[in-house]
Amino acid sequence: xxxxxxxxxxAVFFLTACFEENLPQQDLDGQVVVPGDLVNDAxxxxxxxxxxxxxxxxxxxxxxxxxTAPRVGDNPIGDALPYGGxxxxxxxxxxFRALRCQVIxxxxxxLDEFLETNPVDNDQGEAASAEDVYDQCTWYYGWNxxxxxxxxxxxxxxxxxxxxxxxxxxxxxxxxxxxxxAMIWGFADNxxxxxxxxxxxxxxxxxxxxxxxxxGTNFGDVxxxxxxxxxxxxxxxxxxxxxxxxxxxxxTLTLDYTRD
Amino acid sequence: MTTTLRISTAGLxxxxxxxxxxxxxxxxxxxxxxxxxxxxxLGGDVIDLDENEDAPDIDSGVFIGTVRASNVGAGxxxxxxxxxxxxxxxxxVIVDPQSVWRDDLQIDESGNEAxxxxxxxxxxxxxxxxxxxxxxxxxxxxxxxxxxxxxxxxPDSNGVERSIDLNLCLMEDYHGQVGGTSGRATPEWCSFxxxxxxxxxxxxxxxxxxxxxxxxKYALDVRNGACPDExxxxxxxxxxDDHEAELPGGFQQVxxxxxxxxxx
Numbered sequence: 001x002x003x004x005x006x007x008x009x010x011a012v013f014f015l016t017a018c019f020e021e022n023l024p025q026q027d028l029d030g031q032v033v034v035p036g037d038l039v040n041d042a043x044x045x046x047x048x049x050x051x052x053x054x055x056x057x058x059x060x061x062x063x064x065x066x067x068t069a070p071r072v073g074d075n076p077i078g079d080a081l082p083y084g085g086x087x088x089x090x091x092x093x094x095x096f097r098a099l100r101c102q103v104i105x106x107x108x109x110x111l112d113e114f115l116e117t118n119p120v121d122n123d124q125g126e127a128a129s130a131e132d133v134y135d136q137c138t139w140y141y142g143w144n145x146x147x148x149x150x151x152x153x154x155x156x157x158x159x160x161x162x163x164x165x166x167x168x169x170x171x172x173x174x175x176x177x178x179x180x181x182a183m184i185w186g187f188a189d190n191x192x193x194x195x196x197x198x199x200x201x202x203x204x205x206x207x208x209x210x211x212x213x214x215x216g217t218n219f220g221d222v223x224x225x226x227x228x229x230x231x232x233x234x235x236x237x238x239x240x241x242x243x244x245x246x247x248x249x250x251x252t253l254t255l256d257y258t259r260d
Numbered sequence: 261m262t263t264t265l266r267i268s269t270a271g272l273x274x275x276x277x278x279x280x281x282x283x284x285x286x287x288x289x290x291x292x293x294x295x296x297x298x299x300x301x302l303g304g305d306v307i308d309l310d311e312n313e314d315a316p317d318i319d320s321g322v323f324i325g326t327v328r329a330s331n332v333g334a335g336x337x338x339x340x341x342x343x344x345x346x347x348x349x350x351x352x353v354i355v356d357p358q359s360v361w362r363d364d365l366q367i368d369e370s371g372n373e374a375x376x377x378x379x380x381x382x383x384x385x386x387x388x389x390x391x392x393x394x395x396x397x398x399x400x401x402x403x404x405x406x407x408x409x410x411x412x413x414x415p416d417s418n419g420v421e422r423s424i425d426l427n428l429c430l431m432e433d434y435h436g437q438v439g440g441t442s443g444r445a446t447p448e449w450c451s452f453x454x455x456x457x458x459x460x461x462x463x464x465x466x467x468x469x470x471x472x473x474x475x476x477k478y479a480l481d482v483r484n485g486a487c488p489d490e491x492x493x494x495x496x497x498x499x500x501d502d503h504e505a506e507l508p509g510g511f512q513q514v515x516x517x518x519x520x521x522x523x524x
Contacts, residue, residue, distance in 0.1 A: 054416045054417055054418055054420075054422075055417055055418075069422075069424050070424075072424075072425070072426055072427070072428065072430075073427070073428040073429070073430045073452055074430050074452065074453075075430065075438065079424070081416075081422055081424070083420070177420055179418035179419060179420050180418070181417070181418045182418050196435055198434070198435050199435055219435070219437060220437060221437060221438075
């Protein structure tokens, strides 16, 4: 009796593996390069936004930018209508409220390195030590050891320096349309303009400390209206990378232009 | 063996009882578009205001209208449309759906239904309208027949079919991001530049209707120029039902009660 039930079950199980959805969306893999002569320290590279766009328009804004749809209503510019995109690093809550929208994941090897670029005061109003940060983070997130820290550690680093001294990071844009002729374009938001302190997760210790605040995260339309968030000092790709037919990996995008 | 059979039988009876219990619930009265008088579901009731003799126009004053509930599940939106002609200047449109959001808190700070018999009633007279505006030629609906939007599509240079929203009524959300809409009983508004002599369509799409009578009153105002810096529940008046119950302070309707207290 049992074998009569198992056989159809097994058939159904294995048949599911044969199902091809034929979705037009695919993952796109590549590397983003930040020239070493523009950035000395990977901690200075802000959140990197990468989008896949219809085309390139070097004229409209006076700096390298994707082609946009027509401007609608009071929008300052047209929607760039990305096919998809991703980021290298993301805004993370650095355990102290004062550090909201100041900390990017994948940039810090140790707590000391973290504190060098993100000095913050402890509860007594003194400069926090690495131990203070450790204590605060383990309390806030419930982490038990430094290995648990989601934004500290050698294995967390996004960027590595290559033989030419340039900073290189892998990226993957999930589930995107990848038509031949489209282009990858991106920028690094080096001054956190694209982060909103009014958004993101609610203070997960609200019930303990009685404070209501948001941890901060990126605005939702950065890839659509990147111009709203690109400011002086941000790094931009001046030469977009064009997608080839049926090629989903091995692309390189260089952020070689500094907005000024 | 006998014990196993008894447990199985008991389980079956229990399961059947639980399932049958679910059949006793009639979910239709819980739907916002259920009409208890006819035991039917309302929806797809679209009003063409252009056919009104007193159709609102730019600077014609506040218009009070009524729309009915949408059948959200069936995708049959109810609402109203109005066509205005561009002046070459900026035009502001304000719509205030019935009636007052959290009027219970205004009336009774205790938040206690036992001491405030109106509290459980007032949320039932709230509804939500979404405001869309665009060039009449881009409107995908049919006035008086079907509610539409201003989405268009085009094949881009890579051969991919793209969708673009040509809605000119850009409202900011709580975070200052374009694309926000107001919630229940809260005004929506926007202003936009017009081209002289060109038709623009204003669309009021019913998101939810009061469940006490399935009718949503609204106040609509179309003004020349930019919108005021501050717009609130009391900017437009008239989006209310007269209450049968007696209200505190001798008021006849919640908006008057709310706004008089609000202005103090």
